[in-house]
Amino acid sequence: MPGLNRRSFLVAGGLAVGTAYTAAGMPGVPATAHAALRSRALAGDPFTLGVASGDPDPQGFVLWTRLAANPHAEDGKGGMPDRDVPVRWEIATDERFRRVERRGTATARPEGAHSVHVELDGLRPGRDYWYRFRAGDYVSPAGRTRTAPRADTFGPALAMGFVSCSQYEHGYFSAYRRLAEEDPDLILHLGDYQYEYKKSTYTIPGGNVRDHEGPETVTLANYRLRHAQYKTDVDLQAAHQAAPWLVVFDDHEVENNWAGDVPEAGSDTPGTAEFRKRRAAAFQAYYENMPLRRRSIPDGPDIQIYRRIQWGRLANFHMLDTRQFRDDQACGDGNKVCDDSDDPKRSITGARQEKWLIDGFRSSEARWDIIGQQVFFAQRDSDSGPLKKTSQDAWDGYVASRDRITQGWVDADVRNAVVLTGDVHAHWASDLKEDYDDPDSDTVGSELVCTSITSTGDGKDSDPADHPYLKINPHLRFYNNQRGYVMTKIGKDAMKADFKTLSTVRTRGAKASIKATFVIEDGEPGPQQTYLRPYASAKMSAKAERDLIEQTIRNETQP
Structure with missing residues (x-):
């Protein structure tokens, strides 16, 4: 998205929830896993509740999302299957994710309402990061977060x-x-x-x-x-x-x-x-x-x-x-x-x-x-x-x-x-x-x-x-x-x-x-x-x- 600054990316483009994302195009996913992912496809976009981050320190923060293909389901289960769902996450130092710093996989479990809490450390203090999640054929909106300054520095206002x-x-x-x-x-x-x-x-x-x-x-x-x-x-x-x-x-x-x-x-x-x-x-x-x-x-x-x-x-x-x-x-x-x-x-x-x-x-x-x-x-x-x-x-x-x-x-x-x-x-x-x-x-x-x-x-x-x-x-x-x-x-x-x-x-x-x-x-x-x-x-x-x-x-x- 050329020409978009950080604000317009987050507040305008970044709100496009659950854009389809083919498994074959995902770096780091073995080819043998693609068929399994497709065979256990989700019923719909699971990222209807957005993404969030919190509790920053100088080396990291916690990343959050909760999968809910049907957020209005009366049983509170979000229309999700009664099984674990793998959720890939990645963080980058740029909003277009050209410089990915870290990636991994978390498990969204039904007993936790398919929520995900990823605690990260080992990052650089006092700087911005961007993050997103992937589940099945869907990619989440991107969020911006930040680490706290080093404990011995004031950092900027x-x-x-x-x-x-x-x-x-x-x-x-x-x-x-x-x-x-x-x-x-x-x-x-x-x-x-x-x-x-x-x-x-x-x-x-x-x-x-x-x-x-x-x-x-x-x-x-x-x-x-x-x-x-x-x-x-x-x-x-x-x-x-x-x-x-x-x-x-x-x-x-x-x-x-x-x-x-x-x-x-x-x-x-x-x-x-x-x-x-x-x-x-x-x-x-x-x-x-x-x-x-x-x-x-x-x-x-x-x-x-x-x-x-x-x-x-x-x-x-x-x-x-x-x-x-x-x-x-x-x-x-x-x-x-x-x-x-x-x-x-x-x-x-x-x-x-x-x-x-x-x-x-x-x-x-x-x-x-x-x-x-x-x-x-x-x-x-x-x-x-x-x-x-x-x-x-x-x-x-x-x-x-x-x-x-x-x-x-x-x-x-x-x-x-x-x-x-x-x-x-x-x-x-x-x-x-x-x-x-x-x-x-x-x-x-x-x-x-x-x-x-x-x-x-x-x-x-x-x-x-x-x-x-x-x-x-x-x-x-x-x-x-x-x-x-x-x-x-x-x-x-x-x-x-x-x-x-x-x-x-x-x-x-x-x-x-x-x-x-x-x-x-x-x-x-x-x-x-x-x-x-x-x-x-x-x-x-x-x-x-x-x-x-x-x-x-x-x-x-x-x-």
């Missing part, structure tokens, strides 16, 4: 985007497409990659844009089918093809607002054993559908998802799990006045993960320590009076846990602590304080929160200064309730964050624009606004402020 909350029914995944076009080096997904509800359970004003297939996800077949439905979206596939991903789950990959072994219905509800079966099914399907390393293979209802990724001397990414080990939400969950959230025994991470994180702060020599996690970290009080009304599903419901981790990075003299967050379906930026009840206390870190890809629908633009949360909580710096993502540029001297928004998700193809830009200077905690797209608005009445608070809470509280 890192272009990193982060996203969360893609409810398929609420809109089209145009934000994924726009993110792919940014040529990112790395993408973080901070949870709610897919939603568990059956059709029309979680609806938005104006009606849902498209429908979920199948019942609410409870069984392994349910979760496999739901992941497959999401993965068939071409815009999501484009984002996976564009760069390696670091993924963590939140609640909807299993069930809304679950906590440890406790389902949404609460700890006093019979059936905890049944919930553990559901969790096991959800985790199995999650691993099968994500570019994760072997360390994350589930063990029944348990999965190892918190981990640390080093990007040279520039950044450490501490990826957290704030669901599997948390205490149940206090005070019946929701946004409530509650003293139990201050209980020092309560934890959102569990003791083992908390120690792992603080130990990571102590040993870090990175310029930036970036905590990739799921729920709002800074305090958000929605009551303008003397009472404190906060979300019990976020870190506000686990105050002592938040205090210990914040003090952990302070005591470790972490140079730049930055928390990245999803979950709340709106863009936010905030100072992280030593004492949130004292506005004059030290700012000790920064939080950047990405809005949703689609969840809760279009939303609307507004003047951030008008949001009552920012008046009640002076450490909160920015708010916007449109859909989109955050694109960052991380260098030695500063981290720049562009909050990108889309005008609509009700139709496919909306463009992205910068709503605001914030910069975190090296050694100066707290994001500083450098750009805000103008918005003219009349001063809000007291009633309008109350209505906006109530709407914000509703947007963040799923049925």
Whole structure:
């Protein structure tokens, strides 16, 4: 394809899925194998779910695909035969695969939903690679990935985007497409990659844009089918093809607002054993559908998802799990006045993960320590009076846990602590304080929160200064309730964050624009606004402020 640059290849040409590829033309396949391959031909194109890569280090990464000739099969098996299928893979240093660096064969097994996870090492640090798969007479789309820089070097500035909350029914995944076009080096997904509800359970004003297939996800077949439905979206596939991903789950990959072994219905509800079966099914399907390393293979209802990724001397990414080990939400969950959230025994991470994180702060020599996690970290009080009304599903419901981790990075003299967050379906930026009840206390870190890809629908633009949360909580710096993502540029001297928004998700193809830009200077905690797209608005009445608070809470509280 002469004349195509890297971006146009990945985002345009690279999306042609399952182009027929004759076995006789494949280098490295013995002639004696051709007849066998043809005699066991697949029923159709098996690469309908695309390709992906993830968890990069200086010597390699993991490559992923999952074979599904019929991704909408109700049994969750993707229309694949009940047998092992050989899958050839290759990586190259050019997008036309003229300089193939490595090739091999993996086995897609029915017990793993015919997913493939290829872990590579021995590659060169800090450079781009292209990869693809072959099965039967089909070749997959090509993906671009990248190794991390050497541990003793900074490397060039890192272009990193982060996203969360893609409810398929609420809109089209145009934000994924726009993110792919940014040529990112790395993408973080901070949870709610897919939603568990059956059709029309979680609806938005104006009606849902498209429908979920199948019942609410409870069984392994349910979760496999739901992941497959999401993965068939071409815009999501484009984002996976564009760069390696670091993924963590939140609640909807299993069930809304679950906590440890406790389902949404609460700890006093019979059936905890049944919930553990559901969790096991959800985790199995999650691993099968994500570019994760072997360390994350589930063990029944348990999965190892918190981990640390080093990007040279520039950044450490501490990826957290704030669901599997948390205490149940206090005070019946929701946004409530509650003293139990201050209980020092309560934890959102569990003791083992908390120690792992603080130990990571102590040993870090990175310029930036970036905590990739799921729920709002800074305090958000929605009551303008003397009472404190906060979300019990976020870190506000686990105050002592938040205090210990914040003090952990302070005591470790972490140079730049930055928390990245999803979950709340709106863009936010905030100072992280030593004492949130004292506005004059030290700012000790920064939080950047990405809005949703689609969840809760279009939303609307507004003047951030008008949001009552920012008046009640002076450490909160920015708010916007449109859909989109955050694109960052991380260098030695500063981290720049562009909050990108889309005008609509009700139709496919909306463009992205910068709503605001914030910069975190090296050694100066707290994001500083450098750009805000103008918005003219009349001063809000007291009633309008109350209505906006109530709407914000509703947007963040799923049925």
